[in-house]
Amino acid sequence: MRHPASFTLHQDPRPDHEQKQAALSYLNQAWAEARLDGVDGDCLAQASLFAALAELVSTYGEDAVAKYAEGLGARVRNGEFSLTLARQ
Secondary structure, eight states: OOOTTTTOOOOSSOHHHHHHHHHHHHHHHHHHHHTTTTTOOHHHHHHHHHHHHHHHHHHOOHHHHHHHTTTHHHHHHHHTTSOOOOOO
16 A cells, blocks of 8 residues: 655654654644634634543543543643743
């Protein structure tokens, strides 16, 4: 099977943290483009959460993802997803 020139297969993938950084960069670019096209941030967030949870469910199953999601409330309250940094 032939792949387009922009699609490359990696035999030795990058470390997990590098893949996560690259993925976040791609998502930030897509997010910015959608905002420029007039898509509301709340709609983007809900669609992103749906897509992310659907991918996790297809990979790990519903029970594992439900268990993971149970811990999200505490992580949100602990500031893990807050973009503003406290100044000291």
